[in-house]
Amino acid sequence: MKKNQLRLLERLAGKKSHRDLIISPEIARTLCELSFQINRQIGLLIHRSGQIEMVIVGTFSGLMIPQLNAIRTAGGRLRGLRLVHTHPGGEDISDDDLMDLLFLRLDLLSVLKITADGLPERLYSVHLLPADTAGRGWTFLPPVHPANQKESFEDLINALEGEFTRLQRARTIERREDRAILVSVSAEAKIVAEESLGELVELARSDNIEVLHTVLQRQRHLNPRLIVGKGKLAEIMIRALQLDANLLIFDQELNPSQIRSITDFTDLRVIDRTQLILDIFAHRAMSREGKLQVEMAQLKYMLPRLSTRDDALSRLTGGIGARGPGETRLEIDRRRISDRLARLSGELKAIASERYRRRSKRRKKDLPVISLVGYTNAGKSTLLNTLTHSDIVAEDKLFATLDPTSRRLRFPTEMEVIITDTVGFIRHLPDTLLQAFKATLEELQEADLLVHVIDLSNPAYREQMAVVDKLLNELELGDIPCLRVFNKIDKAPYPVQARAEAEKEGVVISAIDPGTLAPFLERAERMMGKALAPM
Ligand SMILES: Nc1nc2c(ncn2[C@@H]2O[C@H](COP(=O)(O)OP(=O)(O)OP(=O)(O)O)[C@@H](O)[C@H]2O)c(=O)[nH]1
Ligand SMILES: [Mg+2]
Numbered sequence: 001m002k003k004n005q006l007r008l009l010e011r012l013a014g015k016k017s018h019r020d021l022i023i024s025p026e027i028a029r030t031l032c033e034l035s036f037q038i039n040r041q042i043g044l045l046i047h048r049s050g051q052i053e054m055v056i057v058g059t060f061s062g063l064m065i066p067q068l069n070a071i072r073t074a075g076g077r078l079r080g081l082r083l084v085h086t087h088p089g090g091e092d093i094s095d096d097d098l099m100d101l102l103f104l105r106l107d108l109l110s111v112l113k114i115t116a117d118g119l120p121e122r123l124y125s126v127h128l129l130p131a132d133t134a135g136r137g138w139t140f141l142p143p144v145h146p147a148n149q150k151e152s153f154e155d156l157i158n159a160l161e162g163e164f165t166r167l168q169r170a171r172t173i174e175r176r177e178d179r180a181i182l183v184s185v186s187a188e189a190k191i192v193a194e195e196s197l198g199e200l201v202e203l204a205r206s207d208n209i210e211v212l213h214t215v216l217q218r219q220r221h222l223n224p225r226l227i228v229g230k231g232k233l234a235e236i237m238i239r240a241l242q243l244d245a246n247l248l249i250f251d252q253e254l255n256p257s258q259i260r261s262i263t264d265f266t267d268l269r270v271i272d273r274t275q276l277i278l279d280i281f282a283h284r285a286m287s288r289e290g291k292l293q294v295e296m297a298q299l300k301y302m303l304p305r306l307s308t309r310d311d312a313l314s315r316l317t318g319g320i321g322a323r324g325p326g327e328t329r330l331e332i333d334r335r336r337i338s339d340r341l342a343r344l345s346g347e348l349k350a351i352a353s354e355r356y357r358r359r360s361k362r363r364k365k366d367l368p369v370i371s372l373v374g375y376t377n378a379g380k381s382t383l384l385n386t387l388t389h390s391d392i393v394a395e396d397k398l399f400a401t402l403d404p405t406s407r408r409l410r411f412p413t414e415m416e417v418i419i420t421d422t423v424g425f426i427r428h429l430p431d432t433l434l435q436a437f438k439a440t441l442e443e444l445q446e447a448d449l450l451v452h453v454i455d456l457s458n459p460a461y462r463e464q465m466a467v468v469d470k471l472l473n474e475l476e477l478g479d480i481p482c483l484r485v486f487n488k489i490d491k492a493p494y495p496v497q498a499r500a501e502a503e504k505e506g507v508v509i510s511a512i513d514p515g516t517l518a519p520f521l522e523r524a525e526r527m528m529g530k531a532l533a534p535m
Contacts, residue, residue, distance in 0.1 A: 001038055001057075005034060005037060005038060008030065008034055009034065009042070009055055009057070010055075012027065012030065012031070012044065012052060012055050013052060013054070013055045014052070015027065015052050016049075016050045016051050016052065017044070017046050017050045017051075017052055018050060019048070019049055019050035019153070019154060020152050020153055020154045021149045021153055022082065022084060022108065022110055022123060022125060022146075022149060022153050023044070023046065023084045023110065023112075023123070023146060024146075025120075025146045025147040025149075027044070027052075028084075028112055028120045028123070028146035028147075029119065029120055029146070031044065031084070031086055031112060031120075032086055032112055032114045032115075032118060032119055032120045033118050033119070035086035035088050035112075035114060035118075036088060036114050036117075036118030037118070038057075039060055039088055040057055040058055040059055040060055040088065041057075041058035041059065041060070041061070041062065041063045041085055041086055041087060041088060042055065042056070042057055042058070042085060042086050043055070043056040043057075043058065043063045043065070043083055043084065043085030043086075044056075044083070044084050044085070045065075045068075045081050045082070045083055046081065046082050046083075046084060047080060047081060048080045048081070048082075048107060048157060053081065054066075056085075058085075060088060060089060061089055062096065063085055065083070065100060065104065068081065068104060077105075077161060077164040077165065077241065077244075078105055078106070078107045078128065078157070078160065078161060078164070079104060079105045079106055079107060080107060081104075081106055081107060082106055082107040082108040082109065082110065083100065083101075083104075083106055083108075083109050083110070084109075084110040084111075084112060084123075085110070085111060085112065086111070086112045086113075086114055087111050087112070087113060087114070088114055090113060090114070092111055092113060092122075092124040092143070093109070093111050093124050093126055093140070094111075097109055097111060097126070098126065098138065098234070099230065099234055101126055101127070101128065101138065102128070102137075102138070102234045102237050102238055103234065103237060103265045103266065105128070105241060106127075106128075107127065107157055107160075108125055108126070108127040108153075108156075108157075109125065109126050109127070110123050110124060110125040110126075111123070111124045111125075112124075112146070120145065120146045120147075121145070122143040122144065122145060123143060123144055123145070123146050123149070124140070124141075124143045125140065125141040125143075126138055126139065126140045126141070127139065127141070127156070127160065128160075128238065128241065129242075130160065130163040130164045130167050130242060131167060131242055132238075132242070137235075137238035137239075137241075137242065138238070164241075164242075167242070177208055177209060177210045178208075178209045178210065178246060178247045179209075179210045179212050179243070179244060179245045179246055179247065180204055180209050180210065180211055180212060180245060180246075180247040180248065180249050181212055181213045181214070181215065181236060181239060181240055181243070181245045181247075181248055181249070182197065182200050182201060182204060182211055182213070182214045182215070182249050182251065183214075183215045183217070183228065183236060183248060183249070183250050183251065184196060184197040184200065184214075184215070184216050184217065184250070184251035184252065185217045185218075185219055185222060185223075185227045185228050185250070185251075185252055186216075186217075186218055186219070186251070186252065187218070187219060187220055187221070187222065188218075190218060192463075193216060193218060193251075194216065195459075195460045195463070196251055196427065196428075197214055197216055197251055199398075199426070199427070200214075200249065200251045200273060200276070201214065202377075202398050203273070203276050203277060203280065203398050204249060204276065205397070206280055206397040206398040206399060207276060207279055207280045207283065209247065209249075209276075212239075212243040212244075212245050213239055213243055213245070215232075215235075215236055215239075217232055222252075224258075225257070225258065225261050226258065226261050226262055226265075227250065227252060227254065227258055227262070233262070233265060236248070237265065237266055237268075240266070240268055245268065246268060246269060247268060247269045247270075247271070248262070248266070248268045248269070248270045248271075249271055249272070249273070249276055250270070250271070250272045250273065251272075251273050252272065252273070253272050253273065253274050253428075254270070254272045256304065256305045259272075259305070273428060273430075274301060274428075274430040274432075274433075275301070277399075277426070277429075277430055277433065278294065278297055278298050278301060278430065278432075278433065280398065280399050281294045281297070281399065281402060281433065282294050282295075282298065284399060284400075284402045285402050285403070286402065286403050287402075287403040288351070289348065289351045289403075289439075289440070290402050290403045290440075292344050292347055292348050292351070293348065293436040293437055293439075293440070294402075294433075294436065295340075295344060296341065296344045296345070296348070296432075296436045297430065297432040297433045297435070297436040297437075298432075299337050299340060299341050299344070300341070300432040300435070300436070301430065301432045302337065303334070303337055303338075303341075348439060351439075352439045355439075355443070359443070359446060367408070367416060367417060367418045368415075368417045368418070368448040368449075368528055369417065369418045369419075369420065369446055369447045369448050369449075370409070370417050370418070370419045370420070370447065370448065370449045370450075370451055370524065370528070371419075371420045371422060371443075371444050371447035371449070371450050371451065372384060372419065372420065372421050372422060372451050372453055373422055373425070373444065373450050373451070373452055373453070373468065373472065374424060374425065374452050374453035374454060374455075374468055375424055375425055375426065375453075375454070375455065375458075375461075375464040375465075375467065375468055376398045376399050376400075376423075376424025376425065376426050377396065377397070377398055377400070377424065377455060378424065378453040378454055378455040378464070378487060379394075379453055379455060379487040379488060379511040380401065380421050380422070380424065380453045381393065381394035381400060381401050381405075381421050382394040382487075382511040382512060383451075383453060383485070383487065383509075383511040384405070384407060384419060384421045386511055386512065386513075386514050386517065387407075387409055387419065387517070388407040388408070388409050388419065390407055392405050392421065398424070398426070399423065399424060399426075401421055401422070401423060401424065402423050403423075404420055404421060404422050404423070404440055404443065405420065405421045406418050406419065406420045406421075407419055407420075411521060411524075411525045412521060412525075413525060415525060415528065415529075417448075417528065420443075420447075422440070422441070422444065423437060423440070423441075425467060425468050425471050426467070427463070427464075427467045429471065434471075434474075438475075441475050442475070444475065444477050444480075445475075445476070445477060445480075447477075447480055448480075448481070448528060449480070449481050449482070449483060449524060449527055449528055450472070450477065450480050450481070450482040450483070451482075451483050451485055451524065452465070452468060452469075452472075452482055452483065452484050452485065452506075453485050453487050453511075454484060454485065454486050454487060454502075454506075455487055455488050456486045456487060456488050456489055456491075456492045456498050456502060456508070457488040457489075457491035457492045457493065458488075459493075465484075481527050481530070483506060483507070483520075483523060483524055483527055484502075484505050484506030484507075485506055485507055485508075485509055485520055486498070486499075486502035486505075486506055486507070486508045486509070487509055487510065487511050488510060488511070489502075489508050489509065489510050489516070490510040490512070490513065491510075506523075507519045507520045507523050
C-alpha cells in the first residue's frame with residue numbers, strides 16, 4: 001500500500017460520518033476509490049453517533065472483524081455499530097456478511113458495490129428483525145446509490161430498538177431467572193434424542209432456569225469444532241436475540257475447544273448438560289459432605305478445561321480468572337485447584353471414616369437395611385415418607401434429594417429395619433459426579449435389600465430402569481437382592497396393561513396412597529427374611 005493511501009485510510013479513522021445516513025456519500029466515495037486502488041475490501045465500523053470506530057482492510061474477498069468487546073455499545077439490544085464495507089469483486093451481500101450481522105448483532109451491515117472505474121455503484125444493506133417474518137430473522141433494504149439515501153438511518157434504528165424492547169418487555173414478567181435456549185445435537189435415534197432433550201428441559205426447570213426455546217438437530221456426523229453447523233448456530237443466535245436469552249445449554253458434553261469456538265461467536269453464556277447437573281447439585285447440597293462432594297466434582301470438571309486461554313472460561317466458571325499474561329495466571333489457578341482438590345479429598349475421607357464408625361455401631365444393633373434406589377423423580381422420597389410418616393423433601397423436580405436420609409421402619413409383623421433414601425440416578429450421569437458421590441453410594445453395599453423405585457407413568461421408564469441397573473452394576477451392587485417397585489400406577493397412561501406387565505417383574509404401588517403398599521411390604525419382608533436367614 002502506498003503512503004498516501006495509508007494516510008487516507010488513517011484520516012478516515014478519525015472522521016465522523018453522517019449519523020442519519022448509513023454512510024456519508026463523500027466517505028463512501030473515498031472508500032470505493034481506495035478499495036479499487038488496492039483491490040481489497042475495506043470496512044468501516046461506524047458507531048450509532050456517526051463516529052468511525054475502526055477501519056479494517058481485508059483481502060480481495062474477505063474481511064476479518066476483530067473482537068469488538070472493547071468498543072463502546074449504544075446500550076440497546078443491538079450492538080450500536082454498523083459495518084459498511086466494499087466488495088471489489090462486485091458481489092452483493094454474501095452468506096459470510098450475514099453471519100457477521102447475526103453473530104455480532106450489528107445495527108446494520110452494508111456492502112458497497114464498486115463500478116468499473118472505482119466509484120460507488122450501490123449500497124446494499126441488511127438488518128436484524130425483532131421477530132421472524134417469513135421464517136427469517138433479517139431483512140434487506142432496497143439498494144440505493146450512497147448519494148441518494150432517502151430514509152433516515154436514525155429513525156430506522158430507533159424503531160428497531162423500540163420494537164426489540166417492546167417485545168421483550170411484553171415477554172418478560174419475571175427477570176431474575178436465567179433465560180435459556182436448549183440445544184441438542186445428536187446422532188442418536190430421534191426418540192432417544194427427544195427424550196434426552198425433554199429431560200434437559202426438566203433439569204433446567206429444576207434449576208430455576210426459564211426455558212425459552214429448544215432446538216433439536218440430528219446429524220450423522222457432529223461438527224467437531226462447533227458441534228452444530230455454523231448456519232444452525234446463526235439461527236440459534238437470532239432466536240436468542242429475539243427471545244432475550246442469556247444462556248445456551250447443550251445436551252451434549254462440550255469439550256474445551258468446542259466451548260471456546262462457540263463462545264467466540266456469542267456473548268451468551270454457554271454450558272452443557274454436565275454443568276447444569278453440577279449446578280443443580282451445588283444449589284441443593286445441604287450436608288457438609290454433599291457440599292464437599294459437589295465442589296470436588298465441579299473442580300474436576302473444570303480442571304481439564306483450564307487449558308483454554310480464553311475468556312470463555314471465565315464465563316464457564318463464572319469467576320475464576322482465566323486470562324492472564326501468558327499462562328502464568330492459569331498455572332497458578334491450576335495449582336490452586338489441585339491443592340483444593342487434595343484438601344477436599346482428605347476431608348471427604350475423614351467424613352467417610354466417621355460414617356464407617358457410626359455404621360459399625362448401627363450394625364451392632366443389627367437392624368437390617370433397606371435402600372431405596374432409582375431414577376431421579378421416581379418417587380423414592382415419597383415412598384419413604386409414606387412408609388415412615390416422615391416429611392422429607394419430595395417434589396416434582398429432578399434431584400430433589402441429594403443427601404441420604406435414614407428412618408426406622410416397623411413392618412406389620414414387627415420386624416424392624418432401617419430404610420434409607422438416596423440421590424437419584426440419571427442417564428449420562430457426569431462421571432465426575434459419580435466419582436465424587438461414590439463414598440455415599442458405597443454405603444449402599446451395606447444394604448440387605450435394594451428397592452428399585454420406577455416411575456411407571458414416565459414413557460421412558462424402561463430406559464430409566466436400564467440406566468439404573470447399569471449404574472448399580474458399576475457400583476458393584478448387582479449381587480444384593482433387589483425388588484423392583486413400579487410406582488405412580490395412579491398416573492400411568494395405560495394402567496391395566498402397565499400393571500400386568502409390571503407385576504411379572506415386581507410389585508406395583510402408588511407411593512402417595514398408603515392403601516397400595518401392602519403387596520410391597522409383604523414382598524419386601526419376605527425378601528428380607530431370606531436375605532437375613534443364616535446360610
Ligand atoms: N401421581 C403420583 N405422583 C407421585 C407418586 N410418587 C411420587 N410422586 C410425585 O413425584 C414427584 C417426585 O417424587 P420424589 O419422591 O421427590 O422423587 P425422588 O425419587 O425422591 O426424586 P429425587 O430425589 O429427585 O431423585 C413428586 O412430585 C411426588 O409427589 C405417585 O405414586 N403418584
Ligand atoms: Mg428424593
